[in-house]
Amino acid sequence: MDEQIKGTSRRGFLRATGAGAVAVAGVVVGDANAAKAGKCKSAGCDYDVVVIGGGFAGITAARDSRKSGYKTLVLEARNRLGGRTFSSTFAGHNIELGGAWIHWAQPNVWAEKERYGLEVKETPEGLDLSAEIIVLAHEGGRTVLNEQDMASIGEAFEQYFAEARQMWERPYDSKHTRKELIARDSLSVGDRLQSLQLSKTQRVALEGYFSTMGLCDIGKMSYNDVAHCWSLAGWSFGATNDVMGRYVFKTGTASLINAMLEDGKPEVRLSTPVRRIEDKGDRVIVTTQKGERIVARTAIVALPMNVLPSVEFSPPADPMVIEAGRLKHAGAGAKVYIKTRGKYDGAGKTLGVGDSKQAISLTFTYAKGDDHSIYVAFVPDPEKLDVQDTRAVQEALRVYIPDAVVEECFAYEWTLDPYSRGTWSAYRPNWYGKYLNHFEQDRGNIFFGQGDHGEGWRGFIDGAIGAGSRAAQRVRKVLG
Numbered sequence: 001m002d003e004q005i006k007g008t009s010r011r012g013f014l015r016a017t018g019a020g021a022v023a024v025a026g027v028v029v030g031d032a033n034a035a036k037a038g039k040c041k042s043a044g045c046d047y048d049v050v051v052i053g054g055g056f057a058g059i060t061a062a063r064d065s066r067k068s069g070y071k072t073l074v075l076e077a078r079n080r081l082g083g084r085t086f087s088s089t090f091a092g093h094n095i096e097l098g099g100a101w102i103h104w105a106q107p108n109v110w111a112e113k114e115r116y117g118l119e120v121k122e123t124p125e126g127l128d129l130s131a132e133i134i135v136l137a138h139e140g141g142r143t144v145l146n147e148q149d150m151a152s153i154g155e156a157f158e159q160y161f162a163e164a165r166q167m168w169e170r171p172y173d174s175k176h177t178r179k180e181l182i183a184r185d186s187l188s189v190g191d192r193l194q195s196l197q198l199s200k201t202q203r204v205a206l207e208g209y210f211s212t213m214g215l216c217d218i219g220k221m222s223y224n225d226v227a228h229c230w231s232l233a234g235w236s237f238g239a240t241n242d243v244m245g246r247y248v249f250k251t252g253t254a255s256l257i258n259a260m261l262e263d264g265k266p267e268v269r270l271s272t273p274v275r276r277i278e279d280k281g282d283r284v285i286v287t288t289q290k291g292e293r294i295v296a297r298t299a300i301v302a303l304p305m306n307v308l309p310s311v312e313f314s315p316p317a318d319p320m321v322i323e324a325g326r327l328k329h330a331g332a333g334a335k336v337y338i339k340t341r342g343k344y345d346g347a348g349k350t351l352g353v354g355d356s357k358q359a360i361s362l363t364f365t366y367a368k369g370d371d372h373s374i375y376v377a378f379v380p381d382p383e384k385l386d387v388q389d390t391r392a393v394q395e396a397l398r399v400y401i402p403d404a405v406v407e408e409c410f411a412y413e414w415t416l417d418p419y420s421r422g423t424w425s426a427y428r429p430n431w432y433g434k435y436l437n438h439f440e441q442d443r444g445n446i447f448f449g450q451g452d453h454g455e456g457w458r459g460f461i462d463g464a465i466g467a468g469s470r471a472a473q474r475v476r477k478v479l480g
Helices: 030-037 056-067 107-115 147-160 174-183 189-194 200-214 223-232 237-245 253-264 305-310 319-327 390-397 461-479
Strands: 047-052 072-075 087-090 093-096 120-122 133-138 141-144 247-249 267-269 274-279 284-288 293-301 312-314 334-341 350-354 362-368 372-379 406-411 446-448
Touching: 047 056, 047 284, 047 461, 056 072, 056 253, 056 293, 056 461, 072 293, 087 253, 093 362, 093 372, 107 253, 107 461, 133 147, 133 200, 147 200, 147 237, 189 200, 189 223, 200 223, 200 350, 200 362, 223 237, 247 253, 274 293, 293 461, 305 319, 334 390, 372 390, 390 406, 446 461
Parallel strands: 047 072, 047 293, 072 267, 133 350, 274 312, 293 446
Antiparallel strands: 087 093, 120 247, 133 141, 274 284, 284 293, 334 372, 334 406, 350 362, 362 372
C-alpha cells in the first residue's frame, strides 16, 4: 500500500514516515508464509539462510536462496520492504521517494524487468521535449540556455571526463586499472573541476550536475566515483543522462520487489531490527532488538554501509568496514517533489541547474495535471533547505521559475531514517585505496551483499540486485 504524506514538518518526519512507513502492497509477511519457506536442510538450525535487510539486495538474495532450495528468512527493520526505494503517491501522481530510474545499460535490473515482464515509462511522460526550457541559476543571475550553450556544456563534460577511459577501461573491474585510480584517489569532484579552464556557464552546469549525482557537496565526493558512473554508462553525456533520469517502472519500484517475493516466497518479518550477529562456526545466531534468537546455517547482511556500526558482530566485523560506516559515505541530501499551481512551461519541460550557492542543485518537470505541475528537485545540503517547509521550498524553486506558487511538497529524508542514515552511496576521496578491498568481504558464515559496494552500479537499484545475487551464489557454494 502506498502512502501519501502532506504538510509534514521536519520534527514530525520520523513519526510520520521514518520507521513507520506503510508496507509495500502484496507482501506476505510473518507466519502467514512460513509454511511456504521450505524445510531447513541444516541440522539444528531454524533456517538455512537469514537475510538481514529487505531492500533490493536482501530480497534478491532471499529469492535466489529460496530458488536454490534453502529455507530462508528476511528480517527487515522497517514495516515495509524496499530499503532506500519507496513507492508512493503525491498529488495523484506515482512517485519514488528513493531510488527510481533504471536503464538497459544496467544489466541486473533490466534483466529483472524482462524476467517479470514489467513495463517502464519515461519521466516526464507525455510532454513535448522539443519545447524544453533549460535554466542555469548562478549567484546573482538566471540564464535561459540556447543550443550553443548546451553544446558548450556537452564539451565541458567531455573535457571533465577525458581521462575516464584510462581510469575505467573495464568499469566492472577496478583492479584492472588500480594504479590509475590510486593516482587520482585523493581528488574530489571539485578538485578536478577546479583544474579545468571552463566558462562560467560550463562551470555552473557541472557543479549542479555533479552535486546532484552524489547528493552532496562536490568537495566530498570522489572523482574516481563520478568517472566510474560515466564509464558504466558508456562514456557518453546523453547515455549518462538517460541512465540517471529517464526510465522508471510504470507501476513503481514496489512492483519488482513484489514480483521477486512472489517468485521466491521467502519468509519475511517486518519491524524486526537486528542487534547482534554471531558466527559460532557451524551456525549463525541472529539476535533481534527484542531479544529473539534465530539460528541459521548462514547469514547474508544486506544493510546500508552507514548502518553497519549499529549492529554488533561476533567475531568483530572488519574494523575498516566499520570505520567507513562511522565516517559515512558522502550522500546526505534530499530529493523533494513539488506541486506548483498552473503550467509554467506549457506543453514542454523545464530543467534547472544551479551552482553550489543554490539550495536546489537540479530540478525538472516530473509530471503535469490539468491545473498543476509536479517538479522533482535535488537538495545536496539539507542545512540549506528544510524540504518539509513549503515556503522555503518555493523560495528555492523560484530561482529557476520566478513566479512559481508552491502548493505542497513531499520528501523522505533518508539521513533521518535510522535504517539508512544516508542516501545512495557516494564514495569519498581516498576511499579506493583505503577501504575498497575491505568491502563485500565475507567472514566465516556471515556473507555481505550490500548495494553500496561492488564493481558495477553501486548505490543504484542495479548494484543492489547484483550484490544480493552474488552473495546468494557464495552461500550456495557453502551450503551445497
